[in-house]
Every structure is written in structure tokens, then in C-alpha cells.
Amino acid sequence: MNKIWKILLGILALMIILIVWFSWYAHKPVPESISYGMSFNTMYANELGLDWKETYNAIVDELGVRHFRLAAHWPMVEPIDDVYNFSELDYQLNKAESVGADVILAIGRRLPRWPECHVPEWVAEKSWTDQQAELLEYLTVVVERYKNNPAITYWQLENEPYLEVFAKEHCGEFVETFFEAEIAHLRSLDSSRPILITDSGNLGLWSGPYRHSDAFGTSVYVYFWNPEFGQFKTVLPAWFYWFKEAYVTLFYGEKETMLIELSAEPWLLEPVTEVDIETQFSRMNDEKFSEILAYAEATRFSKQYLWGAEWWYWLAKKGHPELWEHGKELYK
Numbered sequence: 526m527n528k529i530w531k532i533l534l535g536i537l538a539l540m541i542i543l544i545v546w547f548s549w550y551a552h553k554p555v556p557e558s559i560s561y562g563m564s565f566n567t568m569y570a571n572e573l574g575l576d577w578k579e580t581y582n583a584i585v586d587e588l589g590v591r592h593f594r595l596a597a598h599w600p601m602v603e604p605i606d607d608v609y610n611f612s613e614l615d616y617q618l619n620k621a622e623s624v625g626a627d628v629i630l631a632i633g634r635r636l637p638r639w640p641e642c643h644v645p646e647w648v649a650e651k652s653w654t655d656q657q658a659e660l661l662e663y664l665t666v667v668v669e670r671y672k673n674n675p676a677i678t679y680w681q682l683e684n685e686p687y688l689e690v691f692a693k694e695h696c697g698e699f700v701e702t703f704f705e706a707e708i709a710h711l712r713s714l715d716s717s718r719p720i721l722i723t724d725s726g727n728l729g730l731w732s733g734p735y736r737h738s739d740a741f742g743t744s745v746y747v748y749f750w751n752p753e754f755g756q757f758k759t760v761l762p763a764w765f766y767w768f769k770e771a772y773v774t775l776f777y778g779e780k781e782t783m784l785i786e787l788s789a790e791p792w793l794l795e796p797v798t799e800v801d802i803e804t805q806f807s808r809m810n811d812e813k814f815s816e817i818l819a820y821a822e823a824t825r826f827s828k829q830y831l832w833g834a835e836w837w838y839w840l841a842k843k844g845h846p847e848l849w850e851h852g853k854e855l856y857k
Contacts, residue, residue, distance in 0.1 A: 553767040561831065564637060568643075595628055606659075618671065627677075633660070634660055634683065682707060708737055726743040729743070743786075745824060746759065747759050756807070786830060789832060802843070818855070
């Protein structure tokens with residue numbers, strides 16, 4: 526019996542040593558400063574009934590954003606087979622370059638905002654094999670057009686590709702071998718820029734995206750809502766992100782990491798324009814915005830890209846400028 530107790534005590538002591546060591550290893554230093562960026566989505570601005578160009582100009586000129594994540598949504602870029610439309614992206618990238626802003630350009634089939642996978646109607650009718658070929662062709666055209674643009678600092682390939690929780694209905698099963706083929710294809714087109722791959726902060730495991738990336742981005746959602754539970758808040762402490770980062774670096778080495786999607790808009794199941802303002806403010810308001818910023822600061826990512834400026838601008842035009850004004854102070 527004494528021998529068994531000695532073995533158990535030895536195991537317990539080893540576990541305590543490992544926990545203490547990993548806690549030390551996972552500790553993330555406070556950054557000297559936080560660089561705030563913003564995602565901008567042309568399709569979302571249009572959905573809100575806004576003039577996308579006016580909205581984007583306001584985000585650049587009024588908010589003063591100088592770090593952007595833009596998205597080359599496939600239906601916007603190639604609405605008809607082999608007929609390309611670059612008017613929106615050309616304008617956005619030229620505007621960014623003119624003010625010295627830098628851009629993460631997201632490319633692929635699965636890009637930010639619902640319904641997760643954005644596929645032109647003419648592609649959706651094809652077999653999966655043919656869709657893959659069309660996707661690689663679209664990637665080729667987009668990268669060849671923009672790879673000499675000095676404003677672009679990263680290619681983001683797909684968005685949270687390993688997270689199937691919200692995507693399976695519209696994206697189907699995740700095929701890792703094809704995703705790896707996309708990565709190889711992108712590297713063959715442009716080896717001069719790092720490839721950013723993302724995963725959910727709340728639900729993602731990080732291992733797959735981190736392993737394949739040159740730089741890694743994660744999301745932070747503090748407030749959620751669903752029909753069964755109503756609104757609820759994350760139970761994860763900010764230091765949980767340090768531990769996840771430490772875990773993947775332990776196996777795959779150190780890489781640049783950033784907070785790529787910090788949500789500062791209401792979690793809704795319907796389009797914003799169909800939801801009353803009171804409900805929107807019950808799920809996201811200026812007080813919650815301050816709380817979210819404080820939580821994100823405690824994650825200690827030095828680069829943080831917010832999510833929601835189109836909604837702020839829409840609110841301001843409706844006579845509710847609080848979040849827009851808060852944004853001005855943040856980016857000042």
C-alpha cells in the first residue's frame with residue numbers, strides 16, 4: 526500500500542510541476558501598445574442599405590483606420606464565369622494605399638460573414654471536382670492582379686476553415702487535402718507574403734490552422750445570443766488565449782499571432798435592418814463595447830482587428846452616433 530501511495534504522490538508531484546511549468550511557459554507579456562484594425566465588408570454595407578464607397582471612405586477618413594482586413598468575395602469578384610469585377614476591391618486598395626494603410630486581403634470560398642461560404646450561383650451548380658478547379662482559377666486571377674500592390678501585407682486564405690460548427694450546411698464537409706492544395710497553389714503564385722490562417726477563439730482547436738500558417742489569427746466574441754438561452758457571455762477568461770497559443774507553439778514553434786475578429790456588433794439571427802434598435806442595443810451598446818475592448822486587451826494580442834464599423838455607421842445615420850464616436854476615439 527505504501528508503494529502505491531508513493532507512486533500516486535510521485536504522479537501528483539509531476540503533474541503539479543508540469544502545471545507550474547506550463548503556466549510559466551504560457552505567460553504572455555503585455556504588449557507595449559495595441560494596433561487596432563478593422564474588417565470591412567462590401568456585401569455587408571450593401572445589406573445595410575448603405576453606399577459601400579461612402580461607408581468605406583468614412584471608416585478611412587473619419588475613423589482614421591489604417592489597418593484593414595478586406596475580402597475578395599467570390600460572387601462579387603466573379604459574378605459570371607470568367608467575367609471579373611474588381612471595381613470594389615480596386616477602389617478599396619487604392620484608397621488604402623493613398624493614406625498609407627495596410628491590408629490583409631482574404632481570399633477563398635469561405636470568407637467573413639454569413640453564410641460562411643460565398644459561392645457564385647454559376648459555380649454552385651457544378652460538381653465538387655469542378656468547383657475546386659474554378660476556385661483555384663479564381664485564386665489565381667485575384668492574386669495575380671494584386672500581388673504587386675504594396676498595401677497588401679498578408680493573404681488570408683479562407684476563414685476559420687477547420688471550424689465546421691456553423692458552416693457545414695453551406696460549406697459541406699471540410700476537405701483538408703484540398704485546403705493544403707490551396708495553400709500550395711497560393712505559395713506558388715506569391716511567395717513574398719505570409720499566409721494568414723484563422724480559427725475561432727471560443728470553439729477552434731487552433732492546431733490545424735496554426736500548423737499550416739505563416740501567421741495565425743483568432744476571433745474573440747464576448748457576447749452571444751440564441752433562441753434557447755437568450756443572451757449570454759463567454760465564460761472563458763482572457764488568459765485562456767495565452768494557454769491556447771502556448772499549446773500550439775509548443776508543437777509547431779512560434780509564429781506571429783493576432784486577434785483578427787473582435788466582434789463589436791450585435792449577435793443577430795436576422796438581418797440588422799429587420800431588427801428594432803432597442804433589441805440591437807440590448808445585445809451590443811457602448812457599455813458592452815468598452816467591456817469587450819478591455820477583455821481583448823487582456824488577451825495581450827498586439828494586433829487587434831475589430832468587426833462592426835459598417836453597423837456603427839448605419840447607426841450614426843439613424844441618429845445613434847455613440848459607437849461611431851467611440852470608434853473615433855479608439856483609432857485616434
